[in-house]
Amino acid sequence: MTNKPANQTGETPPVQTERTFKRFTLAQRWEHAVLVLTFIILLLTGLPQKYRAAPWSQQILSTPERLEIIQDVHHIAAVVLIVEAVYHLGRGIYLLSRRRLSDAIFPSMKDLRDAIQMVKYLLFLTEEKPAHGKYNFEQKFTYWFVLFGVGIMIVSGLLMWFPIFFTRFLPGGIIPAALLAHSSEAIAAAVFILIWHTYHVHIERLNLSIFTGRLTEREMREYHEEEYQSLTEETGTSSSTGENE
Numbered sequence: 001m002t003n004k005p006a007n008q009t010g011e012t013p014p015v016q017t018e019r020t021f022k023r024f025t026l027a028q029r030w031e032h033a034v035l036v037l038t039f040i041i042l043l044l045t046g047l048p049q050k051y052r053a054a055p056w057s058q059q060i061l062s063t064p065e066r067l068e069i070i071q072d073v074h075h076i077a078a079v080v081l082i083v084e085a086v087y088h089l090g091r092g093i094y095l096l097s098r099r100r101l102s103d104a105i106f107p108s109m110k111d112l113r114d115a116i117q118m119v120k121y122l123l124f125l126t127e128e129k130p131a132h133g134k135y136n137f138e139q140k141f142t143y144w145f146v147l148f149g150v151g152i153m154i155v156s157g158l159l160m161w162f163p164i165f166f167t168r169f170l171p172g173g174i175i176p177a178a179l180l181a182h183s184s185e186a187i188a189a190a191v192f193i194l195i196w197h198t199y200h201v202h203i204e205r206l207n208l209s210i211f212t213g214r215l216t217e218r219e220m221r222e223y224h225e226e227e228y229q230s231l232t233e234e235t236g237t238s239s240s241t242g243e244n245e
Contacts, residue, residue: 019217021231023209031088032210038081042153043190045074050183078157085150104134107144111137131225142197149189156182 024032048057048070061067095101114130114137121129130136135143159166159178166174201207205223209215220228 020214021217021220021228022213023215024213026213027091029210029213031084034080034084038077038084039189039193041077042074042081043186045070045077046183046186049074050186075161078154078161081150082154085154102134105140105143107137107140111140132223133226133230134224136223138200142192145192146189149185152185153182153189156185 048060049067051057052061061070092101096103114132117126117128117130118137120126156178159170159174160182163175207215207219207223209219215224217228220231
């Protein structure tokens with residue numbers, strides 16, 4: 001049996017390729033994976049302790065041994081989160097000091113203008129969307145919300161973990177305040193990440209760059225137009241592959 005040609009001329013059609021742009025390094029993707037994993041473990045082990053009076057929580061924590069296991073797992077995940085936070089901040093400060101990391105993640109007045117422009121677009125007051133650089137105002141808000149939220153949970157968690165030590169030089173009321181801040185911030189972060197971030201980024205847009213490390217040219221044009229123009233101007237031709245560190 002002979003194979004039929006791909007078309008009438010017998011020529012094989014050319015392979016269609018799409019240029020991609022580097023979005024996240026391997027280290028950044030691993031950081032994200034560790035953060036997601038520890039956050040899920042902390043949430044699953046923290047909720048039964050927060051809602052101890054609930055019937056489902058009483059079934060999980062039905063014996064002192066189960067409570068101790070849940071607390072131990074929670075503490076181990078907390079230590080991993082602390083190490084991750086210290087590494088992230090330390091690495092970021094070091095790279096910024098050596099001018100090897102872009103400062104695009106920091107908020108600017110352009111973010112405020114972009115937010116106003118987006119509101120006008122959503123209200124049909126304009127047909128033009130704002131053009132974004134490496135990070136848009138939504139992504140910056142998400143980053144700083146999570147960063148400060150992790151900071152609050154780490155500080156309040158340490159206060160609750162070592163109450164005797166901290167109440168030697170702090171008023172005793174700091175412990176119930178830490179408990180309220182810790183649990184409230186955990187719930188707020190869970191709602192924000194699961195409902196807003198996961199849906200808006202990974203479901204609505206199907207943005208998988210935090211897993212693959214790259215964005216397609218179409219995604220760059222649509223969501224990061226300013227950065228796309230900057231990168232394509234640097235490469236000089238439209239056929240070369242642009243990468244940003």
